[in-house]
Amino acid sequence: MSKASIVVTVPRGLCRFLREEVEQLGYPVRSLSSTTLETEGNKVDAMRLNLHLRTAHHVLYEVAKFKARNADELYKSLLTIPWELMIPADGYLSVVSNVVNTTIRDTRFANLRCKDAIVDRIFQRKGRRPDSGSDRTRAVVSLFWRDDRCRVYLDTSGEPLSRRGYRKIPLSAPMQETLAAGVIKASGWNYNEHFVNPMCGSATIAIEAALAASERAPGLTRVNFGFLHLLGFDRYEWQKLRKQAGLSVKKRLSEPIIATDVSEKAIEAAQKNAQTAGVSNLIRFYQRDFSETIIPPEPGVIVVNPEYGIRMGKEDELITTYRDIGSFFKHKCQGYRGYIFTANTTLAGKVGLKAKRHYPFFNGKIECRLYEYELYRGTRVKN
Numbered sequence: 001m002s003k004a005s006i007v008v009t010v011p012r013g014l015c016r017f018l019r020e021e022v023e024q025l026g027y028p029v030r031s032l033s034s035t036t037l038e039t040e041g042n043k044v045d046a047m048r049l050n051l052h053l054r055t056a057h058h059v060l061y062e063v064a065k066f067k068a069r070n071a072d073e074l075y076k077s078l079l080t081i082p083w084e085l086m087i088p089a090d091g092y093l094s095v096v097s098n099v100v101n102t103t104i105r106d107t108r109f110a111n112l113r114c115k116d117a118i119v120d121r122i123f124q125r126k127g128r129r130p131d132s133g134s135d136r137t138r139a140v141v142s143l144f145w146r147d148d149r150c151r152v153y154l155d156t157s158g159e160p161l162s163r164r165g166y167r168k169i170p171l172s173a174p175m176q177e178t179l180a181a182g183v184i185k186a187s188g189w190n191y192n193e194h195f196v197n198p199m200c201g202s203a204t205i206a207i208e209a210a211l212a213a214s215e216r217a218p219g220l221t222r223v224n225f226g227f228l229h230l231l232g233f234d235r236y237e238w239q240k241l242r243k244q245a246g247l248s249v250k251k252r253l254s255e256p257i258i259a260t261d262v263s264e265k266a267i268e269a270a271q272k273n274a275q276t277a278g279v280s281n282l283i284r285f286y287q288r289d290f291s292e293t294i295i296p297p298e299p300g301v302i303v304v305n306p307e308y309g310i311r312m313g314k315e316d317e318l319i320t321t322y323r324d325i326g327s328f329f330k331h332k333c334q335g336y337r338g339y340i341f342t343a344n345t346t347l348a349g350k351v352g353l354k355a356k357r358h359y360p361f362f363n364g365k366i367e368c369r370l371y372e373y374e375l376y377r378g379t380r381v382k383n
Contacts, residue, residue, distance in 0.1 A: 001042040004028070005062040006049065007153065008037045013361040014055040014182040021053055033349035044237045046156045047227055051241055054181035054212065055158045060142050060153035060344035071113045072105040074150060078117035082125075086154060086231050089126035089138050094117060094136050096155070104145075114143050114152075117310040118368045138229040156233075157224030165222040166277035169269035171202045175305060175341075177218070179363055181207040186338055186359045187301050187371055189213075192254050194300030196336075198290030198328075200259035203270030203283070205303055213253050217245040221277050257283045260293045291328050298335025308343040308366075319350050326351035329375055338373040345369070 006027075008017045018037050019029055025048070028331045031038040041049070046061045053059070064081050068074040087093055095118070118141060119129040130139070138371050140155035162178040175183075183205065189195055191213040197206040211218055219225075220242065227233040259268050267287045274280040286293070290304065304325055309315035322340075329338045330353065340350050343366045348355075355371040362368060 003040050006039050007056040007060040008056045017055045017182050017185045052217045053219050055178050058157045061156050064154050065151045068150050069148045075113050075117045083118045084125040089128040091130045092138040093130045093132045094140045099145045140226050156227040167273050174202050176206045180204045181241050184209050189301045193258045194255050194296045196302040197259045197294045200261045206259035207277045210282040214250040216249045238356045260286045262289045270275045295332050300334050300336045303339045305341045322347045324352040326353050333375045334377045336375045338375050343368040
């Protein structure tokens, strides 16, 4: 089976973790930017990447690259591509684009011309046009157009890979699954230490930790991918990949993950989400305030994702919470590595502990940081 360029998109701040994942799966890294990684492979490789990548958003399989100075040249070039071999005539098509071209004032026009070329080509060969629209749950074509350089891809993911399918009850302002996976990687948790997640909310961090530690592919819980709606993608190979991934899943961890939240509603949602993800047996949930979380003997990792005071709460009301987190870390988490994920640097300064380092992340468009604290015995809290 012939190979093509495969571009994997990633949220800002996660590219170094994506690179590790891609290389661990045995694929070369041809180029890297803050939001994309380019590798190569065949259509089965594209399915495998969709199944296993934890920090990626989309897996794009290149079908053509050419030059086009304007929309008319774009249309003519796209019309030469054998779309009838890729997209069912009775199917559904969505086009997305990233365009920087002086002749294009509105990217929606580029999307329209791209869509027109695809459906016209299919009509010429099959006598029928697929439906089209903005729904990305079926066949998706992605256009990258810079000046006169065009690259066209099949988005084999469709919807972002962060939508694992297990978070049936998300609650308010949940952390994105890919971001949670990146936070866990940044913590350096080795899976043999304890992992504690107070303020767990809908349990995205705890569930992603369980998925990683049990070697359960994140795509196993997802029922829909873009490639399932394309011609030429082998359903037999997909089932084989899923079966192979299932065989590597660990049924137990050396120590169960601990997740707590003061809200009964949050714990109920977290338990249901964990059950859907297939990891409920790996996590122990408790309804209690974070300060009352029972911390197992060291060593271990503790990750807290408090409110930022940006979307959910008022900053002044959260100062006491952040101070209490610092006290909790100092008095109850000695011998652990502590992490606080927040977008509010002012509140982070109220923790009262000196961070060893911090890692930049983005939660959507919000710039965040993951602060790391080495919680030695006798750590001093600043006044």
